[in-house]
Amino acid sequence: MDKITKSLLDSFVEQFEISKLSESLQFEHFTNYSVATKSYRNSFDLDDIHTGSGGDCAIDGLIIIVNGRLILDDDELTDIVTTSGFLDADIIFIQSKTSSSFDGSQIGNFIHGIKDFLSDNPRLVQNEKIIKIKSIWEKMLSMSSYMINRRPACKIYYVCTGKWQNDQNLNAVITSGVEELEHLSLFESIDFDPLGASEIQRLYHETKNKLTATINFQNRITLPDIEGISEAYLGVIPYNEYLKLIQDDQKTIHSIFDDNVRDFQGENAVNRNIKRTLEDGKFDLFCVLNNGVTIVASSITPAGNRFTIRDYQIVNGCQTSHVLHDCQNIHGIENVFIPTKIIVTANDDIKTSITLATNSQTEVKxxxxxxxxxxxxxxxxxxxxxxxxxxxxxxxxxxxxxxxxxxxxxxxxxxxxxxxxxxxxxxxxxxxxxxxxxxxxxxxxxxxxxxxxxxxxxxxxxxxxxxxxxxxxxxxxxxxxxxxxxxxxxxxxxxxxxxxxxxxxxxxxxxxxxxxxxxxxxxxxxxxxxxxxxxxxxxxxxxxxxxxxxxxxxxxxxxxxxxxxxxxxxxxxx
Structure with a gap:
């Protein structure tokens, strides 16, 4: 293991107090955490996603994310899907090796383990963690009627401490494996990423970074100077630009509503009305019928009409955002404009006051x-x-x-x-x-x-x-x-x-x-x-x-x- 990766691993081990584990297990946790945080930004227990040890089907990390949430049991899956009314799922498979080179046979074993996990009749021995996540996966497939936006996305990561050289033979093993998985007709997309030392180092560094999005915010006005607020803007954002704020490249909604006093309320009367406006094609009326959203960020960098927003939360607009995400397949939806207020402040008391004020007119107890x-x-x-x-x-x-x-x-x-x-x-x-x-x-x-x-x-x-x-x-x-x-x-x-x-x-x-x-x-x-x-x-x-x-x-x-x-x-x- 190179010195930089070793140094980052040592820092991670200290942060999570896992010094008593072997180096190989430490590296598995390090890799799982770095990869998982790319898709899920909230806190989680390392053991929740670690499957390595006997009966692991050559899978060291296994993660199911539904509607932007890490799923740990069947109840959680049912609650999220029935509340949201849709199911956007990602399943992530991770294999980690401390070796300094990519091994074709190990990659082949990894792919074989994934295929066995996905099969109706698994033949490999499965430990309790694999069995539990398999149960969640099967329950999720039984709820496929909720997959109105897309089928599940499959992300596969093989990690070692070497350098990926784009070797032809290794690429052939990967391509063949991906094609076999595609024949299962389960996935919207399948991505296999071989990660070497530099890639896993970058992912770990990114775990320290805050969520960032860049949007076009042309139709706006700058609000007057306000004590405790460094910048504030009011305007409307085009639908396709707004999606960049609330979902990732796989169309999975971000966990950016943690400062909102309510979670998504599902098919209640308010949300049905929002959705009906869109389904009826009243795109031009949306921005005057909707109260809009309020975004609080730690910093913002404008470059003309391009705004890069960092470390942000939607403190009012959770319901609107979920409905907009749910309706993205409606023809003509790109003509919708969302009333938006963006406020930049580092003051916690002001953030709280904004959240309270913007939510007080709705059904918040x-x-x-x-x-x-x-x-x-x-x-x-x-x-x-x-x-x-x-x-x-x-x-x-x-x-x-x-x-x-x-x-x-x-x-x-x-x-x-x-x-x-x-x-x-x-x-x-x-x-x-x-x-x-x-x-x-x-x-x-x-x-x-x-x-x-x-x-x-x-x-x-x-x-x-x-x-x-x-x-x-x-x-x-x-x-x-x-x-x-x-x-x-x-x-x-x-x-x-x-x-x-x-x-x-x-x-x-x-x-x-x-x-x-x-x-x-x-x-x-x-x-x-x-x-x-x-x-x-x-x-x-x-x-x-x-x-x-x-x-x-x-x-x-x-x-x-x-x-x-x-x-x-x-x-x-x-």
Whole structure:
């Protein structure tokens, strides 16, 4: 391995705290992360996309992205597709080798593994991760009626640390393999990219960069100077130019709506009306009937009418954007103009104020607005104020800490992770935290991010999540227990704080969380606590062969197992 790739790999290993893995496994994770981030810009767990180890079908990384979202289970797929009303899918296969040359036989084995994965009757041995993603793939194919824009796109990456020389024999192996995959008639497109050291270095560097798009913005006016805002424009953007902002080259919609207080609402009345306007061919009326979109960016570079926008989010216009994306095959759609406001600011408070103001006229509940503005901000500051031997960062905005080399990725707690950890620990709902983020938020609406909740509950649940992931990485807790990690969070709360939950605004509960926090911060005591939780599971009658525990009855079994072991010492004497 050359010195530059080795240096980048070492940096990656430190960022993700995977030093105990072998170099080949580190490189697999490094490659998977670099490739995946090209298509999916949000946070994800390295193990979610890693398939390498025995029974991997010569596939080290396997990723399914639907409508711009990384799909990790069947529920998530169903939630996203039925909510959106369409299915734009990418499947990505990755094979990584630390060798300094491209190997034709290895490439052939890789292609054979892909064909076997896609076949109706796989013959190769498949590990649990391959089996799980295969199940998602089959479920996705059964929903092909939603593929109204295109069939799935297949992207294949073979990575080594050498230099791609465009060797004729290797090209023949690749071409033959791609042709065989094309005969399956599954894909809109198939791209096979052999990546050498320079290419994987470039991809890794790009993971540090923010999303960028260049559009033609001719019909605009410049707004007057506003304190805290460096630039602001108001105008209309042609349909084809607007698509450059919201989707990639494969027509997959970007994850650029994270600062929007609502996710896409699917076929509701408002969205049906937007779509009807387009289907009826009223293209010239669209820009006067639609409230338009608001884009907040960190920087913008104008060159005549060409605007390069960097690190941007659509803070109002999520619904409009999804409908426009959905309607791109309508004849004449290119005649649509979208009312657009582009605001450039680095001020977080202004960004929040813009989001609140531009969404307040729509069907956004007051508590959602409040959660975005006040509670989230306070929670971020609370995390920063915790001066412990472990530092966690609350990612209130997507990719907030991406460019900060001093912050390890494992230290970042995203909003989805916070919701899952809190709901598991304090709402006794680990069975409800799988699925699509938007659906999970709706499940716990009114129960999370309440203004009177003690912030310590959120911090300690995030810390518990960080610790269990750390123990998985170090091998101190077997990774086979990852499937119950959120149930384990619930169990450590039961062990530490008891079965009876006090109100979330209780000072008494706040003090108990402080005690639990101090336990989690101590390596030995923290590990012992999680080992107790694991022993409850192991000593119970719970079916250990289940791949997932996603029902309320499953959670009740975990609670019952805890009570059998601990409750008799907690119940008051009669």
């Amino acid at each position: 007051a508590e959602q607005l409040e959660a975005l503005s006040s509670f989230q901000r306070k929670l971020e500051l609370y995390f920063k104020a915790e001066k412990n031997n472990i530092t966690l960062y609350y990612e209130r905005r997507s990719q907030q800490y991406n460019s900060d080399a001093g912050i390890k990725r494992t230290q970042i707690i995203s909003i989805p992770i916070q919701i899952k950890a809190f709901a598991s620990m304090f709402l006794d709902s680990p069975h409800l935290v799988s699925g699509y983020y938007g659906t999970i938020v709706n499940r716990f609406s009114g129960k999370i991010f309440s203004e009177n909740h003690m912030l310590s509950l959120y911090y300690v649940s995030a810390l518990a999540f960080y610790k269990i992931e750390q123990f998985f990485r170090s091998g101190e807790i077997d990774v086979k227990y990852k499937k119950i990690r959120f149930h384990l969070l619930m169990l450590i709360r039961l062990i530490s704080l008891g079965d009876k939950m006090e109100p979330f605004n209780s000072k008494s509960l706040d003090k108990k969380c402080e005690t639990l926090k101090n336990t989690l911060l101590k390596e030995t005591e923290s590990l012992r606590l999680f080992e107790k939780a694991v022993s409850i599971y192991e000593n119970s009658s719970i079916d250990k062969d289940k791949r997932q525990y996603k029902s309320e009855s499953d959670t009740e079994l975990f609670i019952s197992a805890y009570r059998q072991q601990y409750q008799k010492t907690e119940l008051p004497q009669k």
